[in-house]
Amino acid sequence: MKTLHRHGKYDNNSTFKAKLENVLLPQSLDTLFLYMKKHPIPEYEKFRMKLLSLLKTEPLPAKDIKILEKLLVKAKNLGKDREVGIAAISKLVEVLGLKKIPALNKAVSLKCNDYYRVYLLQCYVIKALASVMPKKAALAYFRKFTEYRYGLWKLPRYENVVQKLDLSEAVKKGPLKDGVVFVDGVTEDGRAALKITKCRPCNILMKEVNDGHIVYEVICHQDYQLTNLCNPNFVLTREKSIALGMPYCGHMWHDKRAHKGIKHPSRKFWQELN
Numbered sequence: 001m002k003t004l005h006r007h008g009k010y011d012n013n014s015t016f017k018a019k020l021e022n023v024l025l026p027q028s029l030d031t032l033f034l035y036m037k038k039h040p041i042p043e044y045e046k047f048r049m050k051l052l053s054l055l056k057t058e059p060l061p062a063k064d065i066k067i068l069e070k071l072l073v074k075a076k077n078l079g080k081d082r083e084v085g086i087a088a089i090s091k092l093v094e095v096l097g098l099k100k101i102p103a104l105n106k107a108v109s110l111k112c113n114d115y116y117r118v119y120l121l122q123c124y125v126i127k128a129l130a131s132v133m134p135k136k137a138a139l140a141y142f143r144k145f146t147e148y149r150y151g152l153w154k155l156p157r158y159e160n161v162v163q164k165l166d167l168s169e170a171v172k173k174g175p176l177k178d179g180v181v182f183v184d185g186v187t188e189d190g191r192a193a194l195k196i197t198k199c200r201p202c203n204i205l206m207k208e209v210n211d212g213h214i215v216y217e218v219i220c221h222q223d224y225q226l227t228n229l230c231n232p233n234f235v236l237t238r239e240k241s242i243a244l245g246m247p248y249c250g251h252m253w254h255d256k257r258a259h260k261g262i263k264h265p266s267r268k269f270w271q272e273l274n
Contacts, residue, residue, distance in 0.1 A: 021071065
């Protein structure tokens with residue numbers, strides 16, 4: 001295999017700049033409320049109360065609440081439940097470590113580690129679902145929801161699986177800045193391979209949630225859906241993730257047009273890829 005990129009730097013103090021409006025708007029919850037209208041769950045009010053308990057924070061000043069209410073207007077579905085909406089955005093303010101809420105349209109410096117704690121909202125959704133159905137069913141419901149959610153996205157079309165090896169740019173800026181230790185490359189028959197041995201999203205959420213199955217559904221399973229959105233001819237196979245107890249995540253992207261056999265490499269392949 002021809003190695004293309006290696007990245008070994010991992011920095012817990014990395015920061016990046018983003019507009020608060022883009023970070024504080026709980027778009028995943030907004031889409032969830034829409035999905036639930038089409039796919040009702042049992043005991044919705046019990047689910048709602050459990051979610052509110054997980055989103056509980058110290059009350060914000062009235063002036064900050066007014067800012068959050070302006071933001072909530074943009075969440076067409078979540079905005080119909082003001083209590084849950086304000087609780088969700090208040091929790092985002094807390095996990096981002098914001099002492100006060102500056103202008104939403106200005107870029108602010110955020111810690112990369114704090115940014116990935118934003119995904120706690122999705123973890124809380126699964127926990128709330130597990131209060132009204134078996135955990136296995138809750139995970140399955142959330143998986144169907146994420147497939148629906150990403151199905152609404154329009155992503156740039158890739159023509160070659162090697163284009164999926166894009167972490168080399170992501171680790172230079174944005175919330176993944178110096179937050180993934182990996183090696184990637186191309187096999188002799190043109191498949192794209194990626195081995196991750198340290199992952200910021202996984203590390204942050206595991207510390208907060210301590211449940212690999214929940215973390216996997218929130219940050220890992222989406223890779224399959226996003227692969228298909230890039231090109232329906234692409235197929236992702238993977239060694240189980242770090243979240244599920246593996247020492248690494250081994251991704252292999254195949255192209256059905258070029259690769260007749262969609263076979264995942266043996267564990268020896270991944271162990272030798274360093």
